Amino acid sequence: MESPLVVLKHATKSFVDGKETHRVLNDLDFSLLPGASIALTGASGSGKSTLLNIIAGFEPLTSGALLLSGRNTATWKDPQWSRFRYQQLGVVFQQFNLLTPLNVKQNIAFPLNLNQQPWNDWCDHLVGALGISQLLSRHVSSLSGGQQQRVAIARALAHQPQLLLADEPTGNLDQKAGLEVMQLLTEIANQGNTAIILVTHSLECADFMQARCHLQNGHLFTAPLNHESQHESY
Numbered sequence: 001m002e003s004p005l006v007v008l009k010h011a012t013k014s015f016v017d018g019k020e021t022h023r024v025l026n027d028l029d030f031s032l033l034p035g036a037s038i039a040l041t042g043a044s045g046s047g048k049s050t051l052l053n054i055i056a057g058f059e060p061l062t063s064g065a066l067l068l069s070g071r072n073t074a075t076w077k078d079p080q081w082s083r084f085r086y087q088q089l090g091v092v093f094q095q096f097n098l099l100t101p102l103n104v105k106q107n108i109a110f111p112l113n114l115n116q117q118p119w120n121d122w123c124d125h126l127v128g129a130l131g132i133s134q135l136l137s138r139h140v141s142s143l144s145g146g147q148q149q150r151v152a153i154a155r156a157l158a159h160q161p162q163l164l165l166a167d168e169p170t171g172n173l174d175q176k177a178g179l180e181v182m183q184l185l186t187e188i189a190n191q192g193n194t195a196i197i198l199v200t201h202s203l204e205c206a207d208f209m210q211a212r213c214h215l216q217n218g219h220l221f222t223a224p225l226n227h228e229s230q231h232e233s234y
Contacts (some may be wrong), residue, residue, distance in 0.1 A: 003070055005162060005195050006032040006055060011064035012218075013050055024050050026218025027064070034162060037186065037196040039206035041223065042215035048199040051215070052165045055197065056089060057081035069162070086114040090156030090194065092185070094168035096148045098140045104151050105136035111159040122192075126154045130184055146177040153185050157192060164189055166198045170205055182208045 013025040024047035032038060040048050053059040054066060057073065066073045068084060076084075090111070098107050108127065109119055127133045130150040140148060149169065156164060169185065170178030186208045189196050198209055206212045207226050214223040 002033055004031040005034045007067040009065040012062045014062045023218055028220055030220060032195055035193040035195055037209040039198045039200055039209040039212040041206055046215045048215055049167055052167055056165055088162045090161040090164040092152050092156045092166040092169040094171040096152045098148060100141055104138050107140055107151055108154045108158050115159050123158055129188055130154055145172050149181050157188055160192045161194055164194050164196045168199055
């Protein structure tokens with residue numbers, strides 16, 4: 001039986017605001033298998049981005065355990081987290097977070113450089129599939145929002161990570177461009193057997209995932225998808 005890529009056990013996260021303590025995640029359990037995809041929905045402020053930040057190691061748990069590829073991260077320090085992020089993790093942000101001094105190809109190659117890997121056939125496939133092959137020498141600030149998001153996806157997947165965290169990746173795009181980006185993101189992630197955790201407010205975007213969980217009052221609830229809708233036309 002395949003072992004989970006991500007496991008959260010009795011995960012609790014609280015924030016202190018003056019004399020008040022706000023519990024965002026409440027004794028939460030969660031697991032994700034390699035290559036699986038899940039949409040994470042919930043109201044603003046429900047803790048969706050916090051959950052992603054915990055899995056990426058940007059924020060610690062208040063209590064509970066986080067296991068990545070079977071390894072308990074409780075004792076990890078900065079070197080272990082840095083190694084995990086640049087070797088096994090890809091992240092796509094709503095704000096793109098591209099490196100503006102660099103051109104498109106240099107942005108995409110950034111995680112490759114961290115792993116001391118050259119540009120390769122997978123990268124050529126990525127930029128071709130995403131329709132940005134002709135943009136490699138362009139400065140990222142000269143691109144449209146949809147083009148920048150495609151570059152961000154290529155950068156996140158260039159090193160073929162085991163896990164992709166996507167936080168509202170279509171939030172700055174119109175509906176048509178957003179669904180096109182989701183179609184490409186899921187197809188390419190599947191080709192690389194990359195697992196996805198997608199934070200989104202859009203049920204249409206959530207439908208691209210294999211499953212959906214809804215975060216409410218610090219707990220995760222399984223929620224239905226509408227896979228009857230067809231995305232091939234986008």
